[in-house]
Amino acid sequence: MYLKIDCSHNGSLKEICLNFFRALDRALGSNYERRYGLKRHGIETMLALMSQIANAHALGLLVIDEIQHLSRSRSVGSQEMLNFFVTMVNIIGVPVMLIGTPKAREIFEADLRSARRGAGFGAIFWDPIQQTQRGKPNQEWIAFTDNLWQLQLLQRKDALLSDEVRDVWYELSQGVMDIVVKLFVLAQLRALALGNERITAGLLRQVYQDELKPVHPMLEALRSGIPERIARYSDLVVPEIDKRLIQLQLDIAAIQEQTPEEKALQELDTEDQRHLYLMLKEDYDSSLLIPTIKKAFSQNPTMTRQKVTASCFAVVDGRRNGSVRTRKALQE
Structure with missing residues (x-):
């Protein structure tokens, strides 16, 4: 069994412990938060209680998401945060998976000592896919877009993804996975709305201009290749585009229901x-x-x-x- 919890928005370490009890209560219908969370226990005591509960329910993995919020904490430094996670792993005795946006790197790379402690956890950084590697087409990008292309719902789709469309797709998305997929979905919805049911390079450009304006500054920074510009946008959050996707889906459904x-x-x-x-x-x-x-x-x-x-x-x-x-x- 695994359990997923989120870091609080204010980066409180004690809140992480409380979220552990709350998540278990939601999953099991228990009352651990009332029994342990409302008392004035210190973090060490709460970690010990978490260990007992984890063993009692045979917890196999603890997933802690949104750890970039810890960078906002003013009460503790990066070293104390890392010490907390190391202690958590040692006391609870189950694997802990930490997930966050690129901003979470600040916690693990603030200084040499923190970087060395952070390396002990192991890390996988999901960077944008590169279009080329060593001057040759990146097979990862080609394979990903080829497979995604086959998932179209359009009646008049091209059987094979052309180099022109693939190149424009990368130019507009810069290989950021979330943008790659959103652009693909939005283009299909636009093609359905127009009735031509086919994705072209021109359609991708038009959708990018009309629907992805909130992320234009971030993508322009990536195109520039200037580290200082890229660092301004440590996290690509696009709730406006998610809302637009939902609205377009409703519009398409309304069109399909017309007499x-x-x-x-x-x-x-x-x-x-x-x-x-x-x-x-x-x-x-x-x-x-x-x-x-x-x-x-x-x-x-x-x-x-x-x-x-x-x-x-x-x-x-x-x-x-x-x-x-x-x-x-x-x-x-």
Whole structure:
């Protein structure tokens, strides 16, 4: 069994212990927080209690997320934080996995001693994927994008990811995994909304300009390659884009729920065109009637509605047995 807890926003070490009790209470329906957390125990005592509880429930892994919040703590330094985690591992006796954004590096690399203690935990840094390695295409980037490309839901998708689209994809995302995936999903939603159901380099650029503005400064810093600029953005948080994804999904769902008549009316530009469509829709095939109406109005912009209507009647009736077939004709 594993247990996941979060660091508090203020970086309190005691709060980490309290979160341990709270997480267990949520998972098991116990009352450890009331029994141990509300008393004025010191951190050493709370760690000992955590050890007893971990052994009692055969805890196999403790995951502590959002440890970058510890860098905000003014009451303790990086050395004391590391000592806390080392003591936690030794006392609780189970593996501890620490997860955080790049800002958490400040805790482990503040000085040589801290770096050496931090190295004892082991670390995996998830940096952006590089487009090239030693002047050659990075196979990791190629494999990742090829596999992601196959997960499209678009009906007219290209079977193979072109080099042009792949290069633009990297240029816009800079290999940041979260942005790579969000750009891919947003592009699909845009393609569905437009009705063309195909991702192109131009569509990626348009989606980047329209939907990813909150992260433009961060990505520009990455493109610059200047460490000082990159350091300003230690964490890419994009809640606005997440909200936009949800809204686009709702919009797509609404479009898919529309009746054929609602979709047809949306394709027509003016009220006169829509009135004419409603007059003729029962007698003529909608897929052929709509382009006929649009063409008649575009070719005769100064003509009155009555004359355009007569013109449309003449066109569709004159071609009844041709390419424009009516429903009644099909029934005959």
